[in-house]
Amino acid sequence: MEQINSQDNQMQIEEENSSQKINYYHNHDTNQKPDSLEGYMHNHRSQYCKMCKRTSKDIGTNHNNFNLETCFDTKNIKEESKGYERNQDYYYDSYSHFNIHEDMLKDKVRTKAYMKSILDNKNLFEGKIVLDIGCGTGILSIFAAKAGAKHVYGVDNANIIFHANTIIKNNNLADKITLIQGKMEEVELPVEKVDIIISEWMGYFLLYESMLDCVLDARDKYLAPDGLMFPNKATMFISSFCNDEIYNQRFDFWDKVYGVDMSCMKQWVYKEPLVDQADRGTINGDFVKLIEFDLETVKKNDLDFVADYTLKIRRDDYVQGVIIWWDVYFNYCKIPIKLSTSPFASETHWKQTMFFIENEDIPVIKGDTLSGKVAVKKCTKNPRDLDIKIQFKLENREIDFDKSYVYKMN
Numbered sequence: 411m412e413q414i415n416s417q418d419n420q421m422q423i424e425e426e427n428s429s430q431k432i433n434y435y436h437n438h439d440t441n442q443k444p445d446s447l448e449g450y451m452h453n454h455r456s457q458y459c460k461m462c463k464r465t466s467k468d469i470g471t472n473h474n475n476f477n478l479e480t481c482f483d484t485k486n487i488k489e490e491s492k493g494y495e496r497n498q499d500y501y502y503d504s505y506s507h508f509n510i511h512e513d514m515l516k517d518k519v520r521t522k523a524y525m526k527s528i529l530d531n532k533n534l535f536e537g538k539i540v541l542d543i544g545c546g547t548g549i550l551s552i553f554a555a556k557a558g559a560k561h562v563y564g565v566d567n568a569n570i571i572f573h574a575n576t577i578i579k580n581n582n583l584a585d586k587i588t589l590i591q592g593k594m595e596e597v598e599l600p601v602e603k604v605d606i607i608i609s610e611w612m613g614y615f616l617l618y619e620s621m622l623d624c625v626l627d628a629r630d631k632y633l634a635p636d637g638l639m640f641p642n643k644a645t646m647f648i649s650s651f652c653n654d655e656i657y658n659q660r661f662d663f664w665d666k667v668y669g670v671d672m673s674c675m676k677q678w679v680y681k682e683p684l685v686d687q688a689d690r691g692t693i694n695g696d697f698v699k700l701i702e703f704d705l706e707t708v709k710k711n712d713l714d715f716v717a718d719y720t721l722k723i724r725r726d727d728y729v730q731g732v733i734i735w736w737d738v739y740f741n742y743c744k745i746p747i748k749l750s751t752s753p754f755a756s757e758t759h760w761k762q763t764m765f766f767i768e769n770e771d772i773p774v775i776k777g778d779t780l781s782g783k784v785a786v787k788k789c790t791k792n793p794r795d796l797d798i799k800i801q802f803k804l805e806n807r808e809i810d811f812d813k814s815y816v817y818k819m820n
């Protein structure tokens with residue numbers, strides 16, 4: 411086990427604290443919600459109040475830097491990644507257990523979207539060669555074979571593929587489906603080109619686990635020029651939220667744990683986005699498109715990106731952070747099918763991803779504009795993890811807030 415050098419750690423924390431602004435809890439009372447802006451300005455968590463003559467135009471040295479090459483190169487990230495290096499095999503080990511596949515199969519929103527897009531569109535599959543990337547239990551390969559595919563190649567590196575083999579035999583589809591164990595980026599298919607690629611590659615925050623990379627490599631190598639991707643488009647959305655219940659459970663919890671002050675943990679907890687199903691009532695902004703990927707043309711490099719967002723606040727409230735979710739689309743279907751992970755649609759196992767503003771909630775008025783940038787980059791130490799930087803910019807007649815935070819999904 412790696413030993414943590416507590417002296418280094420302490421120095422790191424001291425350096426960080428010295429860059430923090432004073433007086434984070436500015437007469438705050440989370441239970442008191444504003445009816446209007448009048449008279450509540452000295453009763454909020456934010457120190458960035460024009461009335462108090464304190465504004466925020468940044469926090470550390472790296473604030474306005476959204477250059478993907480350098481914006482994550484901070485001491486925070488170096489510190490955070492300590493001890494997080496993992497063997498890549500852990501990923502396939504997790505997919506070798508049947509319970510993760512059981513959870514995915516039981517996600518009806520997910521599995522039915524694929525089932526309908528394949529079985530209700532036999533005209534697209536009849537006589538076609540299909541590649542199923544990351545076939546797991548073989549469910550999508552079986553749908554494609556049942557839809558009349560000439561032959562299906564299912565590839566998976568996890569040991570679940572041995573169970574898929576039995577499932578396929580037991581369903582009398584062994585002559586229609588060939589399974590290949592290995593990493594998609596390393597296997598050689600026995601055919602030069604395929605007509606359709608099906609894959610359920612999406613992770614939390616769409617891109618976590620970075621499975622899309624191997625799908626894009628396989629697309630470039632194997633998909634026929636007029637071939638189809640299932641799904642063929644993915645879109646990420648962003649909105650703002652205020653959820654005091656989660657806030658208390660996740661952050662205020664650390665103030666007193668069985669009588670022990672563990673509040674030093676909070677600064678680290680903030681850096682981890684929360685994957686959870688949002689109560690739709692906690693979303694207080696319009697939701698807007700953050701980025702869209704055309705899966706037939708997008709390049710691997712485009713998956714590290716910086717995108718701008720601007721959204722209107724829908725009610726007088728506080729903003730505690732932003733929430734991000736995604737939809738994927740099967741647009742070749744007779745009736746186009748959307749698989750949505752929106753908090754306004756039926757729940758899926760992907761839920762949504764929430765990014766909290768550290769130690770702040772910004773008082774907002776209906777009609778205010780929240781804007782900023784979101785930078786996303788694969789972590790250099792483990793490309794399945796993501797470094798994410800988000801800027802929060804909001805100015806109304808009372809508040810002038812402009813800060814950026816770095817998060818890590820691992």
Ligand SMILES: C[S@@+](CC[C@H](N)C(=O)[O-])C[C@H]1O[C@@H](n2cnc3c(N)ncnc32)[C@H](O)[C@@H]1O
Binds near residue numbers: 511544547548550568
């Ligand atoms: C999200 S699961 C989907 C399983 C199945 N297609 C389904 O819909 O139930 C993704 C699968 O892809 C496999 N996988 C991920 N990356 C892979 C790669 N580069 N090569 C081969 N298999 C991969 C994992 O082992 C896992 O079984």
